[in-house]
Amino acid sequence: MKIKQRLDKIPGGLMLVPLFIGALVNTFYPHAGAYLGSFTNGILTGTVPILGVWFFCMGATIQLRASGVVLKKSGTLVVVKTITAWLVALIAAHFLPLDGVQSGFFTGISTLVLAASMNMTNGGLYASLMQQYGSKEDSAAFVLMSIESGPLLTMIILGSAGVASFEPRLFLGAVLPFILGFILGNLDDELREFFGRAVPTLIPFFAFALGGAIDLSVIRDTGLLGILLGVGVIIVTGIPLILADKFIGGGDGTAGIAASSSAGAAAATPFLIAEMNPVFKSQVASATALVATAVIVTSVLVPILTALWAKWARRGQHGAHAAVVSLD
Template identity: 70%
Template sequence: MKIKQTLDKIPGGMMLVPLFLGAVIHTAFPNAGEYFGGFTKGLMTGTVPILAVWFFCMGAAIDVRATGTVIRKSGTLVLTKIAVAWVVAMIAIRFLPEGGVQSGFFAGLSVLAIISAMDMTNGGLYASIMQQYGTKEESGAFVLMSLESGPLVTMLILGSTGAAVFEPHLFVGAVLPFLIGFLLGNLDHDLRAYFGKATQTLIPFFGFALGSSIDLGVIVDTGLLGILLGVVVIIITGVPLILADKFIGKGNGTAGLAASSTAGAAVANPMLVANMKPEFLPAAESATALVAASVIVTSILVPIITAYYSDYMKKKNPPLTKGPVDMQTQKTAI
């Protein structure tokens, strides 16, 4: 059976299919974890410890020796994405209730859902797109996108906009595994290779654990709104990212558009934040479903839109080629 090949054909499949499976089990048998107990309970309820290990491995995989071009490009995209999410959050907190919208078409929409969908880029999707439509340096720009992974950036945005107040030690706790992994990975390249391999392996496990806390009824209720959220994420983050890539990153905007997706790991952020700040618990489940829908939508649309945009830019600014006549002209001029 070609199970992995099938999962790879689904956008974010390694994350979303286990998440959906966990949601099916939780919806049909909400007390399954408690019933079986032991390791089975740990697998179904272990979102936080599994993500802690994943976050550590992500830090270990980052090479501090990345070239200046890669750092400039990735830094530009990461900071722009975070800045846009911050501005949107500042606007959203003025219009959305603290616990999210409770009724109507926008039921389930909250500041937590919007920030989680916007502040993280799907690094793997970005790298694969840029390998086809960008330069080697642009493809490697996903190196700093790992800094967005985990709840830290979401917590910073929520805290700085006044949507929540976090104790300083919670910020330290959110980033400490990543920093320790980053330190070890750069002190010993063998450790980087060893721990870096685990980043992909852990994805289906935290996807399943996360899904085991979601009722499918919530996903059904927020389905259309989730699709709309994904489209909005591409538009609102994509335009500033294109401009930043052009004027700061010195690209043609393709890399910026390729970074306008929602990361698969962002699906975990609402629940992780709610675990630290219980006042977000009423909005966390709906936010998780919305972010999951945004992951799927952006994973499908971003590669398609980026391909069209790249072709348009190449036709608009075709690469300069030097044929025999050009070379002869140069010799004559010399």
């Protein structure tokens, strides 16, 4: 059976299918983990330790010895997307209640949801799109995108937007595994390769555990809103990313639109933030469902939009080149 091949054909399938299976288990057998106990319970409820190992391995994949062009491109995209998410959170904090909208069509939308869905790029999707539509430097620019992974930037965004406060030790705890992995990966190339191989392997495990905290009725109730959230992520982050790629990164905007997706790991952010600040506990289920839906939507639309943008940009370049030739 070609299960892996079929998963790869689904946008974000390695993350979203196990998450959905975990949600099925929790919906129909909510006490399965406690009943079975031991290792099964650990897998069903072990989101935090599994993600901790994943962040460590992710940090190990980042090479400090990257070219200036690559660092410029990746740094530009990461900084612009983070600033955009921060501005959105800052505005949302003035209009939305701390626990999110509680009634009507926009039930579940909160500053946490907006920040979590907008400040993380699907690095794998970006790299694959740039291999097809960009340059080698564009493709390698995902080198710094791993910094967006995990709850740290979301914690900073929420804290600076005045939505929540986190003790310094919690910031350290959120970033320490990533830093340790980064240090080891740069001290030893073999360790970087060794730990890097575990990054995709761990994704279905933390996704399954994350789904184990979701009731499928929440996904049903937030489906349409989640779709609109995904479209909003592409529009709100895509426009500044395109402009940044053109005027700072020296590209034609293709890398910008390719970086406007939501990473699969973003679905884990509400849970992790709530673990560090209980004030968000009531939002975890709906926030996770909304962000997960946004991940699916951006994973489907971003490749299509990137292809269209690249075609349009190249047509414009060919037209400009032809005009120069005719003048000569």
